[in-house]
Amino acid sequence: MLKLVVQGFAVALFLHALLGVVFAADFNRLNIWPMPQSVSHGDQILYLSKTFELRTEGSKYLDPSGILKDGFSRLLNILQAAHVIDGNLPNFQQSVLLQGINVVISSPNDMLQYGIDESYKLSVPANGKPVYAHLEAQTVYGALHGLQTFSQLCHFNSTTRVLELHQVPWNIIDQPRFSYRGLLIDTSRHYQPLPMIKKVIDSMVYSKLNVLHWHIVDSQSFPLEIPSYPKLWNGAYSISERYTMADAAEIVSYAQRRGINVLAEIDVPGHALSWGTGYPALWPSKDCQQPLDVSNEFTFKVIDGILSDFSKIFKFKFIHLGGDEVDTSCWGLTPHVRSWLKKHGLNESEAYQYFVLRAQKIAISHGYDIINWEETFNNFGNKLSQRTVVHNWLGAGVAKRVVAAGLRCIVSNQDKWYLDHLDTMWPEFYMNEPLANITDLKQQKLVIGGEVCMWGEHIDGSDIEQTIWPRAAAAAERLWTPYDKLAKDPRKVTGRLAHFRCLLNQRGVAAAPLAGPGRVAPKEPGSCFTQ
Structure with missing residues (x-):
């Protein structure tokens, strides 16, 4: 029933745009996106x-x-x-x-x-x-x-x-409502060439997003050169699907000159299968390969080496250390890890906490504040460094608990702000409120912003732009525009967003039509402004 309601809403929006909006000659409409504070x-x-x-x-x-x-x-x-x-x-x-x-x-x-x-x-x-x-x-x-x-x-x-x-x-x-207005791209599940990353950065500028969250590596591939441990990028898909450190520096410089910070992420201890391609000692065993081996000092030496190399390139205040979706059963199934756990009086859950907190200390030693996915807070929030920003993704209500505990938060709840969820349409992106149910002004300030996430399992250079836009722009206005200037009904901004989508097309950005789910194609011949 819900799906039918959502689809019906999309049809209504489409008809609204089709019947009520003629843009090309209508200069009385205020066609600015995102809407400024005062005009x-x-x-x-x-x-x-x-x-x-x-x-x-x-x-x-x-x-x-x-x-x-x-x-x-x-x-x-x-x-x-x-x-x-x-x-x-x-x-x-x-x-x-x-x-x-x-x-x-x-x-x-x-x-x-x-x-x-x-x-x-x-x-x-x-x-x-x-x-x-x-x-x-x-x-x-x-x-x-x-x-x-x-x-x-x-x-x-x-x-x-x-x-x-x-x-x-x-x-x-x-001026912006939130200081952190992000877009995540994932270059592990599918490699993104440098020209496409630059195109994404350019399109972010148009909607005033200011953080490119670069989810560089994951279980599937390790495409980035790490001079301290050069065999890590043996985990890349191929020799041609790699980034040198000079490439990374170029991305950071290109973004910086456009007012965009680059947030680098290495996800530990889970999501790290590809690390062991070059260094098998990072796996608990050949038969049980992730999460990273908590019992091996070499694991933390590698993390330290990566973050040392990162500190020379990625100058943003924050580093993202992941920490999500950690299945610790491999540790308990591996004899030498099990022996280490017993020696240190830790169960698997406590070892997960030990790993995350030790990785945090390494990041702090390199001058970073830390961002971790919300599982770390859900499992041992009171133990996290006060320099932690908790990255919400699993659902609503997390931000309220995070800021009540005195920690900062970034909102990316997957039901509303995950771009790879193609059934989530732009009105839901627009109406997702980072400060929902947070009424205390001091706690509101701890929500530093939000981020839309373009996970790459089904995304490569052929379809990334039309999957990001225009839905990311809907979230961008939520993050930029003062709350009292935001529309309470997304239908009231349909025409203005459709105009911005056509403007993106004119600037060479492959933004999809508004009418329908993400990555939808135009239904029939007609003006850009009515699609």
């Missing part, structure tokens, strides 16, 4: 000058790394990608030409780290001599968000063949 606008039109330029008059930020300049170049590229801009602008009066954008950044520092100020203020006046848009931000990363919002205000007019700004003047004040 006001008028009803006039400006035309972008062919020499539209970046200015930084009054800015303390001198752009030593070229981050702002590159962001502006990307802005021009996405504005010009969909059409040939060949209109005859000199025929327009100078008073209606937008000459450029002046960006004023308060902080001279461009170090990207967790909790950085991502706020911005964007204004576009209706007239001036000359006319310039104005963007203010505390950091260059807030300015990058402002440029993304500006890009959504611009439209190509196929009659004049120029770029136009409608609804001028604009005044936008904006």
